[in-house]
Amino acid sequence: MENKIKKVDLIFEQVDYLEILDRSFKRTQDEIILDIIDSGLRGRGGAGFPTGLKWKFAKNEEADQKYVICNADEGEPGTFKDREILTQVPEKVLGGMALCGKSTGASRGYIYLRGEYNFLLPQLNAAIDKFHEDLKNMNFDFTIEIKSGSGAYVCGEETALMESMEGKRGEPRNKPPFPTTSGYLGKPTSVNNVETLVFALMIAKEGPTKFKEMGTFDSRGSKVFSVSGDTPKAGIYELELGMSLEDFVNEFGDGDTKAVQIGGASGFCVARKHFKETVIGFEGIPTGGSMMLFNSTRSMYNILNDYLEFFEEESCGQCTPCRVGCQQLLKGIEAVKKGNRPPSYLDELQKLSETMKIASKCGLGQSAPNPFNSIINNFREEIIY
Amino acid sequence: MTNIEELVKQQAEVHGTTRESLMPILQAVIRSERFLSEDAMVAIARELDISTADVFGTASFYTFMDTTPKGKNIIRVCKTITCHMKGKDAVIGALEDLLKIKLGENTSDGKFSLLQANCLGWCHKGPVMLINDEVHPEVTPESAVEVIQGYLKQK
Numbered sequence: 411m412e413n414k415i416k417k418v419d420l421i422f423e424q425v426d427y428l429e430i431l432d433r434s435f436k437r438t439q440d441e442i443i444l445d446i447i448d449s450g451l452r453g454r455g456g457a458g459f460p461t462g463l464k465w466k467f468a469k470n471e472e473a474d475q476k477y478v479i480c481n482a483d484e485g486e487p488g489t490f491k492d493r494e495i496l497t498q499v500p501e502k503v504l505g506g507m508a509l510c511g512k513s514t515g516a517s518r519g520y521i522y523l524r525g526e527y528n529f530l531l532p533q534l535n536a537a538i539d540k541f542h543e544d545l546k547n548m549n550f551d552f553t554i555e556i557k558s559g560s561g562a563y564v565c566g567e568e569t570a571l572m573e574s575m576e577g578k579r580g581e582p583r584n585k586p587p588f589p590t591t592s593g594y595l596g597k598p599t600s601v602n603n604v605e606t607l608v609f610a611l612m613i614a615k616e617g618p619t620k621f622k623e624m625g626t627f628d629s630r631g632s633k634v635f636s637v638s639g640d641t642p643k644a645g646i647y648e649l650e651l652g653m654s655l656e657d658f659v660n661e662f663g664d665g666d667t668k669a670v671q672i673g674g675a676s677g678f679c680v681a682r683k684h685f686k687e688t689v690i691g692f693e694g695i696p697t698g699g700s701m702m703l704f705n706s707t708r709s710m711y712n713i714l715n716d717y718l719e720f721f722e723e724e725s726c727g728q729c730t731p732c733r734v735g736c737q738q739l740l741k742g743i744e745a746v747k748k749g750n751r752p753p754s755y756l757d758e759l760q761k762l763s764e765t766m767k768i769a770s771k772c773g774l775g776q777s778a779p780n781p782f783n784s785i786i787n788n789f790r791e792e793i794i795y
Numbered sequence: 796m797t798n799i800e801e802l803v804k805q806q807a808e809v810h811g812t813t814r815e816s817l818m819p820i821l822q823a824v825i826r827s828e829r830f831l832s833e834d835a836m837v838a839i840a841r842e843l844d845i846s847t848a849d850v851f852g853t854a855s856f857y858t859f860m861d862t863t864p865k866g867k868n869i870i871r872v873c874k875t876i877t878c879h880m881k882g883k884d885a886v887i888g889a890l891e892d893l894l895k896i897k898l899g900e901n902t903s904d905g906k907f908s909l910l911q912a913n914c915l916g917w918c919h920k921g922p923v924m925l926i927n928d929e930v931h932p933e934v935t936p937e938s939a940v941e942v943i944q945g946y947l948k949q950k
């Protein structure tokens with residue numbers, strides 16, 4: 411069988427990042443940003459906003475201070491690639507931040523590192539110290555500081571993240587205004603995922619063409635995947651985007667894959683009968699990298715129960731559709747399983763989940779219905795009996 | 796000045812007394828005391844010139860900022876889906892037997908707390924546990940017990 415999975419090595423490749431920065435610092439902001447726009451790079455943290463555009467918005471703001479934030483909160487279940495990137499190539503992440511600083515006119519950068527990754531602090535701080543020396547030698551005014559999280563998934567949401575950095579409860583803000591207009595301390599801020607920043611640096615190194623030629627029209631380039639669950643090959647892989655789920659399962663499955671959860675707890679569950687037509691990418695099912703495989707020994711009820719428990723615990727409670735909705739979905743499937751509610755109650759819960767999608771304030775409450783609906787639609791019997 | 800007041804004061808000197816310093820100060824107290832006592836929160840509030848309720852309100856938002864006493868070593872076993880599939884329940888059972896406590900409790904000598912956490916970012920190597928900031932991936936009930944016995948010996 412032809413191997414349709416294409417492995418790529420851009421993220422973890424060792425590069426002379428100072429040479430890339432030195433070259434970039436001599437270019438104009440617009441030149442750098444145009445390359446990023448042209449490459450088609452979209453954010454790797456999940457939402458997929460075009461990175462070049464985000465930088466352009468931040469650049470166009472007039473302000474006495476602007477900020478760059480590297481989002482290293484990585485709380486989505488099934489995602490562990492940012493930890494690996496920060497471990498193996500921290501200097502490339504810092505380089506990406508400085509590149510964003512140059513492009514947007516920001517002189518201060520922050521890494522928001524989840525508390526679960528505190529063990530990385532000594533090595534990251536050492537890398538930052540060295541980086542500051544290097545920047546000083548290049549006469550470039552940019553400093554980076556780490557801010558730690560303390561165990562809250564919702565703080566990965568960019569506005570909650572900034573609230574947390576400001577010393578408050580990590581409750582998402584209303585958008586607009588978007589962070590590029592009014593972000594950290596009310597100043598224009600570009601928040602980027604760890605992996606996005608490294609790709610930006612690599613695009614500055616190679617030019618946009620190489621990146622653009624990989625992947626599909628909607629999903630350019632490659633992406634780092636975190637593969638876990640029932641697979642003999644659990645781990646981290648950089649793959650070209652746009653493959654079908656069938657090809658993915660042929661490569662990573664254990665021969666008995668019944669379903670794959672794409673995009674973590676907030677993503678979608680795809681059943682075997684749909685593997686062929688499902689594309690992994692922004693035109694199909696997007697993912698921040700999380701790919702969890704389940705084989706036929708697994709109970710989809712237990713899996714859904716775990717996801718809903720996760721959301722019920724991690725909802726910040728600020729808005730009712732999400733706070734109450736997550737509780738009711740969880741209680742609801744328990745009641746149907748126990749026979750305290752008829753199977754038709756699932757239809758009512760699905761209506762509730764539609765309300766949550768529309769009425770929740772942030773991505774958490776808007777996407778908790780994703781695993782719920784996709785698992786109920788594909789595995790209804792397993793939830794009931 | 797009590798020890799805790801001194802610690803807070805010293806941290807305020809490092810991190811400053813603006814609102815943005817609240818998280819780093821809370822985190823430093825947690826690192827040293829493992830939980831936030833009322834005294835600690837009062838001291839922080841005074842240092843930053845905000846209300847104690849505000850300090851408590853902020854701290855209570857974050858899972859890793861406990862406001863009830865905790866053991867010297869906090870064990871957090873990941874409970875999320877892939878670790879669940881790979882046997883976190885057996886690991887927790889073995890630790891409960893070893894420490895003679897239930898999930899959520901502290902040992903009577905104050906050395907350990909046993910807790911669960913959501914995904915710790917090591918799903919390809921589940922089950923995973925954190926002891927304070929230290930990660931232990933791919934644990935079995937046996938290896939988890941050995942790790943804790945190691946802690947019992949040294950500390």
Ligand SMILES: Cc1cc2nc3c(=O)[nH]c(=O)nc-3n(C[C@H](O)[C@H](O)[C@H](O)COP(=O)(O)O)c2cc1C
Nearest residue numbers: 453454455481483484485566567568602603606773
């Ligand atoms: C509940 C929630 C959690 C999130 N967690 C993360 C995260 O851990 N890391 C991340 O990069 N983005 C996360 N995001 C997305 C961010 O809000 C933001 O879109 C992203 O950091 C932007 O960077 P990118 O454009 O490079 O992807 C989360 C969003 C939501 C709604």
Ligand code: SF4
Nearest residue numbers: 726728729732772775
């Ligand atoms: S959707 Fe949920 S997590 Fe988001 S703001 Fe509302 S309650 Fe908080």
Ligand code: FES
Nearest residue numbers: 873878915917918
């Ligand atoms: S599910 Fe346990 S580390 Fe991710």
